[in-house]
Amino acid sequence: MVQVQIYFNNMLSLYHLADPLPNEKIITVIHRDVFIAIRRIIFFILLLLLPIIVFVMINILFPSLVQIPWFFPVLLITASAYVLFVWLLLFFSLVDYELDIWIITDQRIIDVRQEGFFARAIAEMRFNRIQDVTSEAKGLWPTLLHYGNVIVQTANDTNKLYFEQVANPEHIRDTLMKLMSDKKNIDSSPT
């Protein structure tokens, strides 16, 4: 029973590292900015309202169409399927939002992304390999709402890790710089 419970915990915990390093501690877990989720929700709510707009437009522009005996049932069934489909897309969009995370530990950064229905990509970068950390907020909304990207790069210029559309990118950059500095001090100190 205990083993089952442990397995259950390991499987389900978002904040559990499947393969932790010795003495590794999680500093923070970062999602995209909440504005990104709100923007997606507003977009899909507008899509959900579309059948009502279409029905009103048909009633105004083509009133005789509604008098056809089978037209309203077909319209209703189409609208129901459409609403269920858009609702499903909203769900998948929010699941992706919820499951795309960046875990910062005291030793590395772990980038976890959902790609498609079943694919899940996990990348990691250790602090002793990081060369540079930059933050950027491009555009009106990122500037006003303080969200943007953080780019982490190794000495090998081809390896980059992106924190996309995260809140307070400057704060994340500062946190990473501090953790890098701490890691270098620990590594260079005599044991």
Place this chain on the structure above:
Amino acid sequence: MTFSLVIFLYLYYAFLVVWAVLSLIGVYRLVRFGGRMFGTFFVGFIYLAGSMIIIFASYILLSQIDWTTQVSIFTHLGIFNNLNGSGSNLFQ
């Protein structure tokens, strides 16, 4: 061309099966990878609650329809002439 309206209902049922499978996949992903976080629970709960409301509302509306009605597509094509004012009135 005439056929029964119930064909649309069967197509709708087929869509519901596909939709239910995709929903299960989404819920599985959420539970498998999301963990027991508030956000994960909230998204899952809202989705399931919303789905039940949509399906129930659809059931209420669709149950009032007489599905034995025959759909006659070409009979009603004259409606398009009627819309631009050049054809005869279909419902006269």
